[in-house]
Amino acid sequence: MTATPFPSSGAGSERAVVVGGGVIGAACAYFLRQAGRRVTIVDAGAFGRGCSHGNCGYISPSHVLPLAGPGALQSALKTLFQKNSPLKVRWRLDPALWSWFWKFARRCNERDALAAGHAIQNLLASSRALYDELVHSTLSDVEWESSGVLFVFRTPAALDHYTHTDALLRNEFGVAATRFDANSLLEFEPSLKPGSAGAWFYPSDGLLRPDKLLAAWRRVLEQSGVEIREHCALRDLAVEGRVVRGVITDAGKIEADQTLIATGAWTPQLSRMLRCPVPIQPGKGYSITMPRPALCPRRPMIFEEHRVAISPMQSGYRIGSTMEFAGYDSRLNPDRLRFLRESAALYLKEPLAEPTLEEWWGWRPMTPDGLPFIGRPPAFDNVYLAAGHCMLGVSMAPATGKLVAELMTGQAPHIDPTPYSVTRRV
Numbered sequence: 473m474t475a476t477p478f479p480s481s482g483a484g485s486e487r488a489v490v491v492g493g494g495v496i497g498a499a500c501a502y503f504l505r506q507a508g509r510r511v512t513i514v515d516a517g518a519f520g521r522g523c524s525h526g527n528c529g530y531i532s533p534s535h536v537l538p539l540a541g542p543g544a545l546q547s548a549l550k551t552l553f554q555k556n557s558p559l560k561v562r563w564r565l566d567p568a569l570w571s572w573f574w575k576f577a578r579r580c581n582e583r584d585a586l587a588a589g590h591a592i593q594n595l596l597a598s599s600r601a602l603y604d605e606l607v608h609s610t611l612s613d614v615e616w617e618s619s620g621v622l623f624v625f626r627t628p629a630a631l632d633h634y635t636h637t638d639a640l641l642r643n644e645f646g647v648a649a650t651r652f653d654a655n656s657l658l659e660f661e662p663s664l665k666p667g668s669a670g671a672w673f674y675p676s677d678g679l680l681r682p683d684k685l686l687a688a689w690r691r692v693l694e695q696s697g698v699e700i701r702e703h704c705a706l707r708d709l710a711v712e713g714r715v716v717r718g719v720i721t722d723a724g725k726i727e728a729d730q731t732l733i734a735t736g737a738w739t740p741q742l743s744r745m746l747r748c749p750v751p752i753q754p755g756k757g758y759s760i761t762m763p764r765p766a767l768c769p770r771r772p773m774i775f776e777e778h779r780v781a782i783s784p785m786q787s788g789y790r791i792g793s794t795m796e797f798a799g800y801d802s803r804l805n806p807d808r809l810r811f812l813r814e815s816a817a818l819y820l821k822e823p824l825a826e827p828t829l830e831e832w833w834g835w836r837p838m839t840p841d842g843l844p845f846i847g848r849p850p851a852f853d854n855v856y857l858a859a860g861h862c863m864l865g866v867s868m869a870p871a872t873g874k875l876v877a878e879l880m881t882g883q884a885p886h887i888d889p890t891p892y893s894v895t896r897r898v
Contacts (some may be wrong), residue, residue, distance in 0.1 A: 488731070515704065524834075533593070542581060595844075611689065616679075620771055621774060681788070731856070732876060736837040737754035770784070772784065
């Protein structure tokens with residue numbers, strides 16, 4: 473494959489420091505380097521090992537609707553009292569958590585959901601087109617497949633209820649799906665057990681392997697001259713008035729003309745440095761990776777009533793999802809992994825394979841309105857933020873990186889950045 477050419481890194485070019493080595497930080501660093509910036513990435517851990525590593529790898533133009541929508545609050549409250557459910561909240565005396573849920577509840581209406589949906593769609597559609605370009609020119613060996621995604625329903629009532637969502641997606645966003653009844657579904661996807669009511673298929677979606685995506689980003693970035701400093705935690709910003717002259721890490725100061733914060737779910741812990749609140753909550757997701765079963769699904773699928781996703785990657789097989797609001801708890805909850813396995817067994821003839829290669833969790837950066845924060849915190853002239861992509865970080869990464877580079881270099885933005893403003897009312 474032919475790599476995208478990069479400008480030379482002259483001594484006079486401005487230096488940008490990207491704090492955060494996940495998929496958002498990597499994409500931003502790529503487009504900043506393309507724009508001629510000298511770029512350094514710093515990460516408190518290893519590059520690509522956070523929430524970007526073990527997710528399900530969906531590239532999902534179909535996922536335009538935010539979690540906060542009509543009926544979402546009632547559905548969430550109902551599942552909270554079930555013994556084993558897709559959503560778990562560890563309630564505690566945490567004002568930030570209660571404030572987040574209050575803001576989420578206020579957004580559970582059609583007007584706000586549609587407004588957020590159009591802003592989400594702009595990032596998803598741009599990213600989908602950019603992925604087509606990148607995987608054919610720049611990002612090699614990421615196991616890219618334009619396979620679509622199948623939303624599978626267990627009960628006729630849930631399948632019929634989704635008719636309203638399909639009509640909304642079709643009429644409001646131009647996102648069309650094909651409906652399968654129980655019999656035609658088994659012909660379309662033989663790995664499913666008999667007993668499902670049917671499914672909706674979105675052909676626009678794609679799949680890749682996230683850890684290979686991050687490995688590809690790393691190769692391209694390092695070949696272009698981007699410096700990656702791992703195990704280098706941010707401690708403070710070197711501030712002079714409204715200008716940040718660099719970042720102070722536990723390995724010393726790094727000079728910077730511009731600084732980008734792309735720290736995902738950790739971003740609220742930097743609110744003091746940024747001098748503005750960032751209403752993000754860590755929503756812990758889980759996954760299990762194993763070899764492909766003998767009867768492996770032909771395409772990605774989501775078991776909508778259980779909120780469990782199946783990723784049949786070229787080199788492996790992954791079951792993932794669930795949502796756990798437990799703060800920054802770093803323990804692996806075996807009940808969540810059991811839920812994934814049991815849910816897959818309800819739908820699939822061969823839900824598991826041996827051996828288990830990885831049991832994983834990651835903190836998704838959840839915002840109340842479903843939109844990321846992309847732009848400049850009001851206290852500084854040369855600091856930017858790109859965080860809060862909820863469950864769509866991989867899906868939104870290229871468009872976010874391109875938009876951030878445009879904002880930081882004074883180019884005309886290819887999509888309207890207003891809905892993602894750091895100062896918007898959430």
